[in-house]
Amino acid sequence: MAVGVGVARGLTTAGLRQTVWEWVTTVDHKRIGVLYFWTVLFWFLLAGVQALIMRLQLARPEAGVVSPAVYNQLFTMHGTMMVFLVGTPIASVFANMVLPLMIGARDVAFPRLNALSYWIFLFGGLLLNAGWLAGQVFDAGWTGYANVSTRPFSPGLGGDFWVMGLIVLGFSTMTSAFNFLVTIINMRAPGMTFMRMPLMVWALFIVFVLVILAFPVLTVALVFLWFDRLYGTRFFDATAGGNVVLWQHLFWIFGHPEVYILILPAFGILSEVIPTFSRKPIFGYASMVLAMGVIAFLGFGVWAHHMFTVGMGPVGNFAFSLTTMLIAIPTGVKVFNWLATMWGGQIRWKTPMLFAASTVVLFVVGGLSGMMHASPPINTQHQDSYFVVAHFHYVLFGGLVMALFAGLYYWLPKLTGRLLDERLGKVHWALTFIGFNLTFFPMHFLGALGMPRRIYTYPAEAGWGGLNLLITVGAYITALGVLVFALNLLRSLRKGEPAGNDPWDGRTLEWSLPSPPPEYNFERIPVVHGRDAWWERKRKGRVPVGGGSDGNPNPHATPAAGHTPGGTEEIHLPKPSVIPLILALGLAVAGVGVIYHPAVIALGVAMTLGAIVAWALEPPLRGTLHIRG
Amino acid sequence: MSQPNGTPEVHKAGPKTCALVALALTVITLVEVGLFPGYPLYTEALRPALIPLFLLLGAGKFALVAAFYMHLKYDKPLFGGIFAFGMAVGISIVVSLITLFLYYH
Amino acid sequence: MEKASAHPLAEALHPPTSTGEDHRKVLMWLFLASDVLFFGSLIGTFVVYAQRVPHTPLAEVFNIPLTTWSAFVLLMSSVTMALAVWAAHSGKMRLMRFYLLATVLLGIHFLADQGFEFYHFVHDGFTPRTNPMASAFFTLTGFHGAHVTVGVLWLLSLFLASFRGGITQRNAIWVEIAGLYWHFVDVVWIVIFAVVYLIGASFW
Numbered sequence: 019m020a021v022g023v024g025v026a027r028g029l030t031t032a033g034l035r036q037t038v039w040e041w042v043t044t045v046d047h048k049r050i051g052v053l054y055f056w057t058v059l060f061w062f063l064l065a066g067v068q069a070l071i072m073r074l075q076l077a078r079p080e081a082g083v084v085s086p087a088v089y090n091q092l093f094t095m096h097g098t099m100m101v102f103l104v105g106t107p108i109a110s111v112f113a114n115m116v117l118p119l120m121i122g123a124r125d126v127a128f129p130r131l132n133a134l135s136y137w138i139f140l141f142g143g144l145l146l147n148a149g150w151l152a153g154q155v156f157d158a159g160w161t162g163y164a165n166v167s168t169r170p171f172s173p174g175l176g177g178d179f180w181v182m183g184l185i186v187l188g189f190s191t192m193t194s195a196f197n198f199l200v201t202i203i204n205m206r207a208p209g210m211t212f213m214r215m216p217l218m219v220w221a222l223f224i225v226f227v228l229v230i231l232a233f234p235v236l237t238v239a240l241v242f243l244w245f246d247r248l249y250g251t252r253f254f255d256a257t258a259g260g261n262v263v264l265w266q267h268l269f270w271i272f273g274h275p276e277v278y279i280l281i282l283p284a285f286g287i288l289s290e291v292i293p294t295f296s297r298k299p300i301f302g303y304a305s306m307v308l309a310m311g312v313i314a315f316l317g318f319g320v321w322a323h324h325m326f327t328v329g330m331g332p333v334g335n336f337a338f339s340l341t342t343m344l345i346a347i348p349t350g351v352k353v354f355n356w357l358a359t360m361w362g363g364q365i366r367w368k369t370p371m372l373f374a375a376s377t378v379v380l381f382v383v384g385g386l387s388g389m390m391h392a393s394p395p396i397n398t399q400h401q402d403s404y405f406v407v408a409h410f411h412y413v414l415f416g417g418l419v420m421a422l423f424a425g426l427y428y429w430l431p432k433l434t435g436r437l438l439d440e441r442l443g444k445v446h447w448a449l450t451f452i453g454f455n456l457t458f459f460p461m462h463f464l465g466a467l468g469m470p471r472r473i474y475t476y477p478a479e480a481g482w483g484g485l486n487l488l489i490t491v492g493a494y495i496t497a498l499g500v501l502v503f504a505l506n507l508l509r510s511l512r513k514g515e516p517a518g519n520d521p522w523d524g525r526t527l528e529w530s531l532p533s534p535p536p537e538y539n540f541e542r543i544p545v546v547h548g549r550d551a552w553w554e555r556k557r558k559g560r561v562p563v564g565g566g567s568d569g570n571p572n573p574h575a576t577p578a579a580g581h582t583p584g585g586t587e588e589i590h591l592p593k594p595s596v597i598p599l600i601l602a603l604g605l606a607v608a609g610v611g612v613i614y615h616p617a618v619i620a621l622g623v624a625m626t627l628g629a630i631v632a633w634a635l636e637p638p639l640r641g642t643l644h645i646r647g
Numbered sequence: 648m649s650q651p652n653g654t655p656e657v658h659k660a661g662p663k664t665c666a667l668v669a670l671a672l673t674v675i676t677l678v679e680v681g682l683f684p685g686y687p688l689y690t691e692a693l694r695p696a697l698i699p700l701f702l703l704l705g706a707g708k709f710a711l712v713a714a715f716y717m718h719l720k721y722d723k724p725l726f727g728g729i730f731a732f733g734m735a736v737g738i739s740i741v742v743s744l745i746t747l748f749l750y751y752h
Numbered sequence: 753m754e755k756a757s758a759h760p761l762a763e764a765l766h767p768p769t770s771t772g773e774d775h776r777k778v779l780m781w782l783f784l785a786s787d788v789l790f791f792g793s794l795i796g797t798f799v800v801y802a803q804r805v806p807h808t809p810l811a812e813v814f815n816i817p818l819t820t821w822s823a824f825v826l827l828m829s830s831v832t833m834a835l836a837v838w839a840a841h842s843g844k845m846r847l848m849r850f851y852l853l854a855t856v857l858l859g860i861h862f863l864a865d866q867g868f869e870f871y872h873f874v875h876d877g878f879t880p881r882t883n884p885m886a887s888a889f890f891t892l893t894g895f896h897g898a899h900v901t902v903g904v905l906w907l908l909s910l911f912l913a914s915f916r917g918g919i920t921q922r923n924a925i926w927v928e929i930a931g932l933y934w935h936f937v938d939v940v941w942i943v944i945f946a947v948v949y950l951i952g953a954s955f956w
Contacts (some may be wrong), residue, residue, distance in 0.1 A: 127775045192786065200778045203725075204769040230782060231736050234790035238797070241891065251880050251887035253797075259805035260884040267747065268793060271740055318736060322747070334747060634909070661838055669831040676827065679946065680820045684811075684954050698951055705946030708827070709939050716834040717935045718928075725771055726781045733785025737792035744796040748804065 043594035045129035046537055048433055050136050051114030055430075057140055058111055061103035063500070068096040070497055073457075077490040079478040089474035090157035091176070095147070097160030098180065102187055103143050105280040105414065108422055109225045110135065110194040112218070112283055116429050117198060119528035119535065120216045122207025122544045122551075127200035129592040130633065131193055137602030138190035145606050146183025149176040156180035159472060161273070162243065164254035164265035169247045175613060181244045182609040188233045188240075189605060195226035202226075207527070209546035213307070216526045216549075217300060220307050221286025224314045228275045228282075231318075236272035239265060248612065263328050270321035278317040280414060282310060284381075284421030285352060288374050291424050292356050294524050295371035296363030299550055302355040309348035309355075316345045326397040335394040342392040346385065353382060368522070369443030373424035376451055380416025384409055387462065402472070405465025411458045420450070423503070430507075431521055435533045436514030442506040449499030456492025460485045525553035538589045541645050586644045593640035601629035660715050668715045672708055679704045780929040784936045787899075791940050794895065795947060798888040802948075802956040805885045811953040813878050815869065822865035823945045826900075829858035830938040833907075837931040840924035845914060848927065852911045855934065859904040866897050885956075889948065896944060899937045906930050 075083040149155040154174035242253040252258040387409035520529040608622025681688035714720040836851035880890040
């Protein structure tokens with residue numbers, strides 16, 4: 019059943035009655051993408067509300083909106099959720115929504131594994147936040163530094179929910195990455211070599227490589243913290259000779275690649291949106307690929323720039339300062355290439371393009387403050403001040419979130435079949451752009467004036483009140499923008515303008531398909547002869563290859579292997595399954611058991627093992643569709 | 648593009664190769680343990696070279712298992728490439744961690 | 753096109769892949785590359801703590817003869833595993849079952865040796881709580897043991913499934929990828945044996 023119809027119907031009571039089981043057992047990547055999207059949106063709104071509460075508290079000196087303890091919980095969970103429940107899964111959101119479509123594939127390599135990654139994401143996120151229900155929430159910052167995060171200094175259950183939640187979530191991210199890596203490596207349409215893939219696919223490929231290499235290191239750090247907290251090991255026990263700096267090293271060996279995991283999907287989105295709305299191919303495709311590869315590679319060599327003040331000494335600091343400054347080069351190449359793409363193009367300032375262009379500008383600002391951090395002496399002043407908060411919000415909100423909106427306005431219509439409203443989109447953009455800059459630009463000044471981060475209030479004599487008030491106003495304007503987006507989204511689902519196959523005159527294969535595409539994506543697997551495969555077909559006057567809504571057979575399509583020319587196409591459909599959900603639940607239950615009682619661990623493990631056996635015994639296919647050519 | 652799982656892979660490591668590699672693994676293990684302080688092959692003079700020796704011998708066993716048992720010698724470079732990439736990143740991180748703690752903390 | 757075989761383990765119909773290689777084999781290699789990082793971080797932590805933290809010299813803690821034997825056992829299990837894979841690809845299913853079972857038994861023997869070793873450590877006062885180096889040691893070898901356990905269960909399942917015609921020459925890939933996993937676990941132990949035991953007991 020069409021995804022868009024399902025989504026729209028899901029908002030009506032009749033729809034809810036009917037479609038719950040279908041959604042719960044889906045192995046269709048497009049539906050899984052929709053599930054990811056709504057879940058990520060939910061966490062984004064929740065984390066956003068936490069930010070708004072913090073801003074209320076900081077709007078004036080010595081405010082009493084929340085207690086210091088609650089404030090610490092708020093900034094901890096805001097950061098944790100934004101990084102792990104919003105930023106990191108964005109790659110999976112877009113990979114699920116459009117990656118197979120962009121490479122001319124009918125499905126992902128492992129449909130059930132794909133579903134599994136979503137359900138672990140859902141249950142892991144709930145586990146991470148379960149502390150709110152228990153009234154005990156982690157409060158040691160999203161970076162969880164030992165030994166503030168160890169039991170003597172964080173005695174409550176909040177730390178345990180945080181640790182177990184993140185461990186479980188790590189499985190989600192890695193599962194998703196493994197699935198999509200095999201999909202990209204093994205399921206590209208005939209003729210689509212790596213150097214003919216859309217840059218979004220390249221970006222996601224590199225993201226997922228980073229994921230499978232970086233997340234294990236985080237898992238190890240979390241395991242050490244888990245064992246210290248619950249079993250009395252001594253990894254971070256300074257009295258026994260343990261070294262708390264080890265936590266920082268392991269965390270940032272993960273953490274730095276993680277920020278590239280966060281931003282690379284944004285780069286991918288920009289490399290699709292900007293060419294489309296400039297009516298020009300991307301400038302310097304090969305250098306874009308190389309730049310992303312270099313960024314990923316160097317990204318593993320810069321981590322200790324988060325640790326310039328721990329006392330590594332001048333040589334250590336110098337080494338990491340050097341690699342950090344080097345990483346500006348490939349990033350700069352990308353920025354110049356986006357600008358060069360726009361130069362001389364016929365630019366259409368639709369909402370996706372507005373967001374995309376702002377992303378480039380705002381990311382550069384964030385990059386500049388990042389370069390300032392890269393100098394150890396300057397860093398000593400910046401460390402733990404609002405200057406850092408300004409920097410990472412410019413790159414993560416100005417860079418990632420703005421690009422996220424660009425991508426949503428661009429690709430959601432492909433999934434739902436309905437465009438988002440242009441005027442509301444422009445209002446959303448304006449509120450976001452203005453609100454965002456009003457919120458985060460003044461933070462550079464606050465940092466330079468000496469305001470530390472992660473403080474619940476400040477004295478009036480400090481003179482920071484004016485800027486803080488301005489920032490709070492900016493935050494609420496930004497929130498208004500998000501509200502406008504939510505309205506736009508809901509309106510679009512009910513009565514948005516039908517998108518048609520190709521509303522943007524796009525360049526890549528997903529625009530050759532109906533919106534929303536049929537479950538199997540492509541009636542006939544396209545054969546690719548170069549980059550921007552769809553654009554080339556349009557320029558050469560060919561009709562839609564994937565099976566357009568007009569139903570005309572394509573005389574130019576080359577049959578894929580296994581297809582009888584002029585005969586029937588056989589399409590193998592994967593079988594929907596509830597097993598991934600049960601397996602995911604088993605993992606989460608085991609996580610709860612670790613915190614509460616061994617019997618619950620046994621239950622969780624039993625569910626997981628049982629699900630694995632059932633998975634092995636379940637036939638993966640539900641049937642074959644025959645399409646007459 | 649070819650069909651996966653087409654022809655059976657009898658041309659890869661057969662019983663004879665497996666046995667030869669097994670012999671090599673056994674011999675290397677004996678040498679490794681023989682070099683351990685207090686065991687027949689150990690001398691005080693060897694002590695400074697002991698760490699590189701242990702690592703080298705271990706690497707030798709690693710390479711044998713990877714090449715012959717995991718079929719990397721017979722397979723497409725794709726698989727060796729994937730594994731080598733992971734190894735490169737992993738080894739760099741381990742070396743960096745050890746170096747940082749040895750000299751800078 | 754052929755219909756998918758009735759047995760659930762039978763190879764699902766795979767359309768041609770871009771590399772010509774089976775999805776599952778690519779997946780396993782990616783997983784192994786990722787697992788290198790996991791064990792690498794654990795080994796790195798152990799080495800750092802073994803050098804820095806005050807602790808009983810490892811030469812007084814470890815039982816090198818016992819560990820040498822168990823390392824040898826695991827190596828030999830790799831031999832039997834490789835033979836099982838060869839047998840599966842050659843269509844010699846009974847021989848494959850024999851070698852699979854041999855691998856399982858050797859794996860269980862390895863785990864038993866480790867259990868014995870840990871029991872004595874704890875008995876002698878060397879526990880995960882003794883000091884950070886000990887915490888790192890037990891976590892590293894414990895997770896390795898968990899990997900071996902998963903491998904034993906997996907191979908056992910393949911062994912049992914092969915009785916009902918579940919494993920054939922056509923879907924020998926299942927044995928091959930289990931073999932990749934098993935060899936990797938062996939290779940990790942090769943590193944641990946060299947770094948933790950041999951180097952550890954010689955110098956730390």
